[in-house]
Amino acid sequence: METLSFEFPAGQPPKGRALVGCVGSGDLEVLLEPGTPGRLTIEVQTSVNGAEQRWQHLFERIFQEQMPPAMHIDIHDFGATPGVVRLRLEQGFEEIDHD
Amino acid sequence: MRGLQWFNALSAGAPLVDGLPESLRVADGVLGEQPVRFVAVVTDVQNRFPRARNGEVGLLEGWGLAKAVDEANARGDKRPIIAIVDVPSQAYGRREEALGIHQALAAAADSYARARLAGHPVIALLVGKAMSGAFLAHGYQANRLIALRDPGVMVHAMGKVSAARVTLRSVEELEALAASVPPMAYDIDSYASLGLLWETLSVSRIEQPTADDVARVSNCLVNAIKDVGSSDLRGRLGATNRAASSHVRQLLREQW
Amino acid sequence: MTDLLTKHSFVELGARQRAKALLDAGTFRELIDPFQRVMSPWLGRQGVVPQADDGVIIAKGSIGGMPVVVAAIEGNFQGGSLGEVGGAKIAGALELAAGDNRNGIPTRAVLLLETGGVRLQEANLGLAAIADIHAAIVDLRQYQPVIGVVAGSVGCFGGMSIAAGLCSYLVVTREARLGLNGPQVIEQEAGLDEYDSRDRPFIWSLTGGEQRFNSGLVDRYVADDVAQIQQTVTALMHAGLPAQQRSRQVDFYLARLTELDTTAQIVPAAVCELYQGERP
Secondary structure, three states: OEEEEEEEEOOOOOOOOEEEEOOOOOOEEEEEEEOOOOEEEEEEEEOOOOOHHHHHHHHHHHHHHOOOOOEEEEEEEOOOOHHHHHHHHHHHHHHHHHO | OHHHHHHHHHHOOOOEOOOOOOOEEEEEEEEOOEEEEEEEEOOOOOOOOHHHOOOOEOHHHHHHHHHHHHHHHHHOOOOOEEEEEEEOOEOOOHHHHHOOHHHHHHHHHHHHHHHHHOOOOEEEEEEEEEEHHHHHHOOOOOOEEEEEOOOOOEEEOOOHHHHHHHOOOOHHHHHHHHHHOHHHOOOHHHHHOOOOOOEEEOOOOOOOOOHHHHHHHHHHHHHHHHHOOOOOOHHHOOOHHHHHHHHHHHHHHHHO | OOOHHHOOOOOOOOHHHHHHHHOOOOOOEEEOOHHHOOOOOOOHHHOOOOOOOOOEEEEEEEEOOEEEEEEEEOOOOHHHOEOHHHHHHHHHHHHHHHHHHHOOOOOEEEEEOOEOOEOHHHHHHHHHHHHHHHHHHHHHOOOOOEEEEEOOOOOEOOHHHHHHHHOOEEEEOOOOEEOOOOHHHHHHHHOOOOOOOOOHHHHHHHHEHHHHHHOOOOOEEOOOOHHHHHHHHHHHHHHOOOOOOHHHOHHHHHHHHHHOOOOOOOOHHHHHHHHOOOOO
């Protein structure tokens, strides 16, 4: 298991918070909460070691499409593929918008 | 055999209660001046259920324990019940699963819990193995848990070989982890650090207790009976190694 | 009634959604929610990724207007296994529900059971928590029904199958399995001839929901449908306490087990036959 930290530029904090996913095989749990304006911080606990670069690239690709809101995101990953990670994050962003 | 030895020593010739499976030993004896019911699960090599011939808690044992404890309940005299615990495991078998061994073990746990709630002091004396479902059915509902300090006395959720297989580790890896993670350890001192035991005590001959051993254990049982105050299991909370159990309860109370 | 378009699977829901689906609309209130991050103190140090709610959801609310606490186990996290935190959440919630009843508040409990039993990484603390859960069910059950639901797909095993056996009522679907020992462990301990853990039809024929219902070891057999499960649980709450707990039918079960010829290996039909008939 590895714990990784990331930070990205962001917009304004959202109002709500959201939880999506589950720490089950090939899945991950994502907790999204309002953060400091201008900053997106992410902490990842993952069962897969040595994947820091892959997480970095994945987040960069997702956030370059659209400036994310200012949040703190906790990820508990149980071997999810990049596709599943992206899906869960998008679900999380959608739910946080609804609140 | 330890369970039988301690049952015989403590019940001191009191007549056996009949009408129960051969794998149970139940007698109404005396501790100090007080009438108590002793209950033990013992080896029955003739057990009609082949997977329960080595002292395992199976179908007959679960339902039989329930009957033995309920008889004490029905008397209405709140006599203490002493569960002598030396149970290597629950019974693993096709008949057992098919016929609902979980329900038999539930019946035993149910009877012990109702006895405790009705005001019977229930004391479990661990003289050998106290494993998993077998211990849940026979002993774990007691107000007070007492263990003899001996390498053969152990409490655990699963035997080492199966536990290693299920958690995808080697037995050596499991043992290494157990050395640093108290709830995973198999020794009685690690178990004691979880705060679940009321007392541990050493005896000179655990396999065949001496008169002095029996006197010391009897004395400890008498004190445990006197010490029983409330009918719940709150006395098991409070150890540092079980801090989360208390913390969770506190948060639940605040948010209830 | 069997129109697939009008059915909503309960089995496919996560534990939190299941709890929400059972409670009256708008009454779901989670205690120690995942954002409070009360997680296992034991998993991280063993290199196992924790989950924010430790795999157990405790929610208060109402069902049919009756006050209720729901404890739902998430079968997808560590096989629904119970560690110290998740176990204490369930035990503590049941203890408070019993306390409510002593104070004149008729809180009931529903347990949504998808669990392999003790979490082996927290072995003795999981086992101790399950003993606490047993104690709390027996206590609460004096006042109000405790309803267990095993929907699937994990099933209910280990010490929590004993908890199921203590419930006032048990509801299962065809996707449910209920048994003390997991198939792999039985095979490991007793051998392949006794129990072939890879023979799925064999295992389902012995421990599946339909067989458990037909042999009288559970109370209701329902479709995997949110509405039907919700209605069944509500009806059981209205029914109040059962005339006699299954776990107290000692004379009946001991008599039947004494009759059984144990020289031959058992088949599922024999269990139904043995356990059917007059009850005390």
